[in-house]
Every structure is written in C-alpha cells, then in structure tokens.
Amino acid sequence: MNWHEQGNMKAAMEELIRGQEQVTRLQSMLKDMLPPEYPSGPAADLLIEVLSSFSKALSLLDLGSSAEANPPSSNGGVRRKMQSPRRVSCRGRQHPNTCRTTFLKTIEDGFTWRKYGQKNIYGAKHPRSYYRCIHKHGQGCQATRQVQRTEQDDSTFAITYMGDHTCTDATTPRDQPTHHDITSGSNTAAANDRRATPPSSALGNPKQECEEEVISNHSPSTPSSSQLLKLPALSALEGSSPPMAQLMEAVSEQYCSLEMEFDPSEFKLEDMFELSHDGYNC
DNA sequence: GGAATTTGACCCAT
DNA sequence: ATGGGTCAAATTCC
Known part of the structure; x- marks a missing residue:
C-alpha cells in the first residue's frame, strides 16, 4: 500500500469514527425523547443497525490495514486470491460516465x-x-x-x-x-x-x-447528500427538534462522504484501495 | 412460428 | 493471465 492509499484508508476510518460518535449522540437524544414505556422502536432499532454497520466497516478497515502490515505466511504458501480484485461495477465499456x-x-x-x-x-x-x-x-x-x-x-x-x-x-x-x-x-x-x-x-x-x-459522484445529476440518503424512520423525526435534525443531517452526510459506490454486498477492501487509484470515477 | 431467454464463446480491459 | 461484458446460436415458451 502506498502513502496515498494509506491516507485514504485513514481518512475513511476517521469519517467512520466520527459517524459512529454522531449516531451515538443521536441515539442518546432519541432515548430522551421516547416515552419510558416505549424505550425502543423502529428508529431506535435502526440506529442500532447503523452503529453495527459502522463497527463492521471499522473492523474491516482495521483488518485490512493489519493484514497489509503482517501478510499471512502460514497455510503452506497456498492462499486463495482475494476476491473481486477489480471493481465490479461502473466499469462499463460503453457508458463510463453515466x-x-x-x-x-x-x-x-x-x-x-x-x-x-x-x-x-x-x-x-x-x-x-x-x-x-x-x-x-x-x-x-x-x-x-x-x-x-x-x-x-x-x-x-x-x-x-x-x-x-x-x-x-x-x-x-x-x-x-x-x-x-x-x-x-x-x-x-x-x-x-x-x-x-x-x-x-x-x-x-x-x-x-x-x-x-x-x-456515482461523477453523475451529472448527482443530488445533494441529504437527498441521496434519507432514512425513512429518521425522516419521520425531522422537525422534531433542531439538534436532532442537525445531527441527522450530519450522520447522513457521514454516510454519503463514504459513499464511493459502497455496495455492502460487494464491498471488498481491495475495491476501496483501487478507488483511490482512479479517483472514484466509474 | 415468433419472441424472449439461456449459455458458451469471444473480446477487451486490467 | 484473468475476469467482466457482449454476442449469437440454441433452447424454451406462448
């Protein structure tokens, strides 16, 4: 991994950590707002899931960097090639920009x-x-x-x-x-x-x-981050209180700043590394 | 029989 | 060399 990739990795981790903190704050606010007899609900459950996603992403990044530092030498030298070494989508031949x-x-x-x-x-x-x-x-x-x-x-x-x-x-x-x-x-x-x-x-x-x-970020009609990601359960809370709305916006932006064609089903560390090569373009 | 899908082969980018 | 995207013949369905 070169210095540029390390920088991207570090920036991604910092963004994730910030997002995690903001979701935790949002969780705390939500807890204060909900009546004691209903300590949880769809919104609270959703926040737990979001926190879980942040944790997983962070551990993946952490694993990636440590694996880079300490490549496994066991297994008799037989090691399966990492899956999906290439970007699998937006790599089209005909429509590279749309x-x-x-x-x-x-x-x-x-x-x-x-x-x-x-x-x-x-x-x-x-x-x-x-x-x-x-x-x-x-x-x-x-x-x-x-x-x-x-x-x-x-x-x-x-x-x-x-x-x-x-x-x-x-x-x-x-x-x-x-x-x-x-x-x-x-x-x-x-x-x-x-x-x-x-x-x-x-x-x-x-x-x-x-x-x-x-x-994709390069899309000519790319909407704002808040347009891009509006969680339904959280949208319902919009306008409930200014700090809550601001925090939701911040969390939303946190996700979008990490967007980078983030397909959970196809997310591979090497994809992230490669993104740094071609500037997130398709 | 026509239209649509399946699937192996080929081409191209990496 | 390898994997993804497309082509086109074969197959299936209505």
Missing part, C-alpha cells in the same frame, strides 16, 4: 428491458444479469443495466444503470428510475421476463424498494 446503482426489492423500474447475458461473478454468491433497453435497435437507445442479488439479502437487487434512455420510454416521467421516483413502474423486464424473474416475493411487491440508492 452509471448509478440502486438497491431495490424488485427489478421493475418502469422500462422495458431485454436480457442479453448472465455471468457468474468471481467471488459473488449470485450471478449478474445483463439487460439492454428493448429499444436499442429500433431507436438506438443505449441504456443498459446490470442486475445482481445482494449477498446479505437475497431479496434485494443491486441494479446498476449505464447510459441514458434516448428512447420514447424515457419521455414518460413515471418510467424514470431516478431516486426521486423509484417506486413506480409496472412494465419491465420482470413483467415480461419469464425465466430471469426473481422470486414472487420480490415481484409481487412493487412498493418494497429500499430507500437506499447510491449514485
């Missing part, structure tokens, strides 16, 4: 897609499916997307969009799979897709999308 990833409970997004490939990804539990817009030939639409189940949650799909729709489908606002409207849509590859269809649990519930979306 990719964004969303995490949804359904692959429906309002557009009509044609599946053109599927690959088992090295080190990944689930295969990745490749779709292109059904209007590629008719209207020359260059939009494509990659769909892969996340490793933590089989019912959640990481959907990476590459290229913009130039077809007439794109003119209908309800069809735009943006972070502003990711709950709409009924006619998709999933609807037409007979075999590459996810389990019914995912399909029958178009309203089950996660509120989480990661948009």
